Amino acid sequence: xxxxxxxxxxxxxxxxxxxxxxxxxxxxxxxxxxxxxxxxxxxxxxxxxxxxxxxxxxxxxxxxxxxxxxxxxxxxxxxxxxxxxxxxxxxxxxxxxxxxxxxxxxxxxxxxxxxxxxxxxxxxxxxxxxxxxxxxxxxxxxxxxxxxxxxxxxxxxxxxxxxxxxxxxxxxxxxxxxxxxxxxxxxxxxxxxxxxxxxxxxx
Ligand code: GAR
Numbered sequence: 001x002x003x004x005x006x007x008x009x010x011x012x013x014x015x016x017x018x019x020x021x022x023x024x025x026x027x028x029x030x031x032x033x034x035x036x037x038x039x040x041x042x043x044x045x046x047x048x049x050x051x052x053x054x055x056x057x058x059x060x061x062x063x064x065x066x067x068x069x070x071x072x073x074x075x076x077x078x079x080x081x082x083x084x085x086x087x088x089x090x091x092x093x094x095x096x097x098x099x100x101x102x103x104x105x106x107x108x109x110x111x112x113x114x115x116x117x118x119x120x121x122x123x124x125x126x127x128x129x130x131x132x133x134x135x136x137x138x139x140x141x142x143x144x145x146x147x148x149x150x151x152x153x154x155x156x157x158x159x160x161x162x163x164x165x166x167x168x169x170x171x172x173x174x175x176x177x178x179x180x181x182x183x184x185x186x187x188x189x190x191x192x193x194x195x196x197x198x199x200x201x202x203x
Contacts, residue, residue: 001030002029003078003079005073005078005081005082006035007084008036009038009041009043009085010087011042011085012085013085014085014180015046015084017176018082018180018184020181021181022181026181026185028185029184029188032078033047033055034046034047034053034055035055036057038058039058066091066092070097080184081101081102082184083104084180089145089146095143095144103141103142104140104141105179105180107120107172108127109138109156110140110147111147113126114146115146118146118147124165127168128159128164133159135168135172136172138151138153149197150198152186
C-alpha cells in the first residue's frame with residue numbers, strides 16, 4: 001500500500017479522482033497528507049472535509065521549506081508523493097529523499113508542451129496554436145526540473161479543427177482522472193522500474 005502525500009495548488013480534481021479510486025478499491029493507497037503552497041485551495045478544503053491532514057506552505061519561509069517538508073512527510077508516514085496540479089518546484093532535498101517515488105501529472109504529451117509556465121490553460125492554448133492533431137495527459141516521475149523525468153503513462157485525445165482550449169482541457173482532464181490512479185497502482189504493485197532515465201512496467 002502506498003502512503004501518499006498529494007501536493008496540489010488549486011481545485012484538486014485529480015486529488016478527488018485519486019481518493020475515489022481508493023474508495024472504489026482500484027488503488028491500494030492511503031492519502032496521509034495533502035500539501036499546498038496556497039492557503040486557499042480546493043485541495044486543502046477537500047482534505048479538511050475528509051479528515052486528511054491538510055498542510056499549507058504559505059507561512060513557511062522559503063529557506064525553511066525543504067527541511068520543514070521532509071520533517072512533515074516523515075511525520076505522516078509518507079512513502080510516495082504525487083503532484084496533482086502543484087505549480088511549484090519541489091525542494092531539491094525532497095526530490096532526492098523520494099527519488100523515483102514522486103509522480104506528476106501534466107495535461108499534454110510530454111516532452112512537448114511542458115516546462116516552467118506551462119500549466120493549465122496555457123498548455124492547451126499552446127497545443128492548439130501548434131496545429132497538433134492529438135494531445136493527451138502524461139504521468140511521469142519527478143526530478144529537479146518542471147515536467148521532466150521518466151514517463152510512466154500517457155494517453156491521447158484527438159484534437160478537432162474547431163477545438164478551444166476549454167473543450168480540450170475538459171477532455172484531457174477526464175483522461176487525467178483515469179490515468180493518475182492507474183499509474184499509482186503500478187507503483188503500489190511494485191511493477192515500475194527505472195533504468196537509463198526510462199521506466200519499464202512489468203506485466
Ligand atoms: C491538471 O490539469 C494538471 O494536469 C495540471 O494542473 C491541473 C490541476 O487540476 N498540472 C500542470 O499543468 C503541471 N504542469 P486539478 O487541481 O483539478 O487536479
